[in-house]
Amino acid sequence: MADIIRTQYQHFVPQFLLRNFSHVHKPRKGDREKKKHPKGKGEKRIYPGDRVVNTLDLSEDPPVLCEARVNRIFGQMDMYRDTSKDSPEQQHVEEMFSKLEGQASIVFRKITKAFEQKEPGLWLTREEKDLVRKFLFLLQYRGSGYHQRFYRDRTEDYDANDRELLWEYMAEKGFKQPMDVWLHNLRTIMELRMDPEKKWIHDLPKCMYTDDAMGFIIHAEGMYMAICTPSNAGDEFILTDNSYNVFEGPNCFVTDKSTGKVEGSAHAPLHHFAPISAKLMIILRSFVLPVPEEDANPRVKEERDELHFMALGAVYNQEVKSVLSDLPIAKARNNYSKIVGGRLQLLEGEDGKHRKDHKFYFKYFPIHANHVQTINGIFLYNAYLCSRIVFGTKDNFSRTLEEYLTANCNIITGDDVERRLEFLKKLAAVSKVLGSDKEPLWKEEPNPEMEDYEGFRLGILEMRRQHSKMIKGDMKLDNDLEAVQMYRSLGGTEGTFFMDMDQARRMWILRVKIDVWSQGLDESLRQRNRLLLTESYCRLPSSRVWFYVKHIRAAVSGQLKELETNVDLGDGLQGPEDTIAKAAHIIKPQRLAQLIYQAATNDIALKESPEINLWAKIDKLDMDSFKQLKLLRRLNASELQHIRHCGIDEIEQVAREEETNVFKEGIRSREEAGNSILEEGERIELSTRMRVRSKFVKALRGKIELTLLKALKEVFFKIIFPTPV
Structure with missing residues (x-):
């Protein structure tokens, strides 16, 4: 008898995080309660005791403010089904996710519990810290954006700007569909042992698609982690489908003069975000931004200035400033160094090598209302392709929407301008329903034109191809x-x-x-x-x-x-x-x-x-x-x-x-x-x-x-x- 292939609703935002935004559903007086789940559309109905979140449902037109069950949002059917395997093994990636989520949820619960107990911060072991860093990248890489990038029926339908590199990689490794590459990459990262000596950095690009391996290395090693909470008790963070995918930093687009298409030309993530609850947010900050206690060392300062120039100065037309440059966060302290006279100094007996028994102290950094709204604004700007926005309370969400829509920095540019404008107008209508009487502000800016975008793209691609060969050891310079x-x-x-x-x-x-x-x-x-x-x-x-x-x-x-x-x-x-x-x-x-x-x-x-x-x-x-x-x-x-x-x-x-x-x-x-x-x-x-x-x-x-x-x-x-x- 053939194996039955069961479908599964698979989350790209884990339920253990969604529960931090949730509450128990209590029907309003007069609501009719059902004793058993109805069939068909009625299956979406909510019953007393269900864990629910407050959401703005963007799939409806106009968007609807409502409650949604935690177990039926931010996911889709069979998202990680591996059709290259026999039916009993087709859900093995989801099974691996479940195991990793179980491990990560223990650490995240440790973070939320210390916060609930009003601790100023908490200690994490190196292993716990590395687990969080791996999990945060997977939240980004397993999300709907990457799924849409790789989910193609035919290889030639893959249209990201690295398409030639991916096709070459598929041919080399024998992958039949881009989806196979994505699932393989996910498995490779989940199985990765991040050893304290960091040998994994050298090995990983040889085990998976090199471009995405470098993305993980930069995410885990090129940024430091801080935990933030609103200093104002009334402020809250929101959550969207792609909150774990968006970044703050320059993101430039050009119009290809020959085709009229809007294309991405360069981007540089300076901050990534990972909402834990309405009151807690993990923020990753790029190492190209200043770290005062490290920059007190002239050699380190020189190296950071070089990194800053490589990432920003040599690429963009003007000095690039982060809108979160004054965010009051810092690197985690540790149990192997101390700050003396504003400079880092190793403790006695330490030689600078990373060890398994090292620990890190993460403080809960209180951030001002303007920073909270800036972060929420970044989420809202990127939510035009999302299905829902999750929020804590209507009052806070109303204020968040109003501040975002009336800010002077709402510039509509880049790709999908029409969809962005349509989305902005939808948010404006919702804001009025919530009681705002302020008119939204925005302005459109054209993208600069580029004469030969395809030549530019292929030039960048060739550099990435050669760099990939160098990293993997497939190419040697001719020393003669x-x-x-x-x-x-x-x-x-x-x-x-x-x-x-x-x-x-x-x-x-x-x-x-x-x-x-x-x-x-x-x-x-x-x-x-x-x-x-x-x-x-x-x-x-x-x-x-x-x-x-x-x-x-x-x-x-x-x-x-x-x-x-x-x-x-x-x-x-x-x-x-x-x-x-x-x-x-x-x-x-x-x-x-x-x-x-x-x-x-x-x-x-x-x-x-x-x-x-x-x-x-x-x-x-x-x-x-x-x-x-x-x-x-x-x-x-x-x-x-x-x-x-x-x-x-x-x-x-x-x-x-x-x-x-x-x-x-x-x-x-x-x-x-x-x-x-x-x-x-x-x-x-x-x-x-x-x-x-x-x-x-x-x-x-x-x-x-x-x-x-x-x-x-x-x-x-x-x-x-x-x-x-």
């Missing part, structure tokens, strides 16, 4: 290539090569766009913006700056045909920056990126003006001498203007000694540099350079190979620190 050798000499690795290449491309795009956007402004202001951007770039890894100057060189030479493309490191892009890369081991790391940038840009400037004799004697300021002086000062318009700051210890020492000698010997030695029209400080510097040049090879002999040393001398005194002959 000179470009790869130089990249490695700057500290680059196989794991960072394609990321640095992609980030350099983004840096170049931003540099070009800033010039375009600032057209018409005062030129001194535009130049100041360029210098500030360059200073920011030169704080990044020198390997990435090396890639960036190749974009500059390619653009100047005409090899970079399209703004969005990557450079080809083949013939025609060699330059003095390569000599600096080869000599990187004798240069201070903090100066290396600046030397690379200055070598490339000075070389380009000199080649653009071959007719100018840089060292011709200037007696009067005519047009030729003006151009000469302008070029000379342009070549020295950097933090590396003085050779005593060149970044090579031995040369810096010689430069300091020779500069002192120039001062001692007086004006005659300074006139060696010629050009009486130059300022005194400039003439002193040129005289110093001339003296250092004569001692350069001797000072560095034995430090690097002689041929490279002579080439480095040429680059220093002809290009980076141009010196009279």
Whole structure:
């Protein structure tokens, strides 16, 4: 006899969390009670003692304020049925969820119980913390949004922007449908052991679809967790189908000029949310945002600034600020470190390694009403595709709706503009039913147009493809290539090569766009913006700056045909920056990126003006001498203007000694540099350079190979620190 395939109503928001928003149904006076469940539609009826939640049912038109049973909302039939298995095993993913939910519910109950007992916070073990982090990601990944992404009858119907990558992965692993990939990913994460040593981070991308594996790693390791509660006793958090999927942070869309379609171009989650109850919310905050006690360490601060720039500065058109930047939360304290003088310090006996017996103290952070409404507003903005909104009390929900609808920040843009507008109007009607007499406010903003979105998408896709191969160890750099050798000499690795290449491309795009956007402004202001951007770039890894100057060189030479493309490191892009890369081991790391940038840009400037004799004697300021002086000062318009700051210890020492000698010997030695029209400080510097040049090879002999040393001398005194002959 064939196995009977039973259907199941499967929740994407667990019932143990829904119960935290619920109450016992008490029929109003005069309501007729039923003694047994009716059939058909009547099965939706609610009976005394049922656990119910207050909801706005968005599936009705107009939406209806009503109660709904906990066990029949935020789910759908057979959501996790694995049709690739025999019938007895088709619900195995749901069975795994049930087991994991049972484990997670114990920890979540521990969180709610401590809060109910008015404790200021609670301790969680590393294992409990990691279980919560895994469970929070699964709440996002198992949700209706991901189900809709993967649930396709045919592989070719999968239309997310990673479609080519997914198709390649399916072909490689033998998956027949995108749904099979999703179910496999879910199983892999549920079965994952998050060891304290974090070896799992290295192993996971090899066990599942790499893009989604990286999503889990960033979610679990790139954000820290805090627990919040409204400081005002009357405020409450709401809950929607996709509360666990939405994020706060830049989310940019463009209109593809060739198709007219609105497409996503970039996004950066700064905060994720996980409602536990109407009074408790877990918030995940990105590590690119400040952590004062860690940032007191200059090295950590530098690394965070780099992360911030990679995630935001190199991608977006302007400084990105989180609307929750002032949210009063902090990282959990632990039992292996303490804060001394505002800085983290390990306790005696700790060596910085993660251990199973470590514990973490999570404080309940009270947050102001404006923060509660901001978070609720994020949920409402993203609820236009949802089936329900769950809330605590009608009074609070009425206030939440009114504040959201009358806020000045309701901007309708991005994708699905018509549906968003229709939804906003529905909420406005509900708000009036609840007693509001205020008119809703919103404005529509068009999406910027992009000439070749498909080219842009495929370019990003290729970077992700190469990065995936690197992570999994499927691809090795050709170490025989000179470009790869130089990249490695700057500290680059196989794991960072394609990321640095992609980030350099983004840096170049931003540099070009800033010039375009600032057209018409005062030129001194535009130049100041360029210098500030360059200073920011030169704080990044020198390997990435090396890639960036190749974009500059390619653009100047005409090899970079399209703004969005990557450079080809083949013939025609060699330059003095390569000599600096080869000599990187004798240069201070903090100066290396600046030397690379200055070598490339000075070389380009000199080649653009071959007719100018840089060292011709200037007696009067005519047009030729003006151009000469302008070029000379342009070549020295950097933090590396003085050779005593060149970044090579031995040369810096010689430069300091020779500069002192120039001062001692007086004006005659300074006139060696010629050009009486130059300022005194400039003439002193040129005289110093001339003296250092004569001692350069001797000072560095034995430090690097002689041929490279002579080439480095040429680059220093002809290009980076141009010196009279």
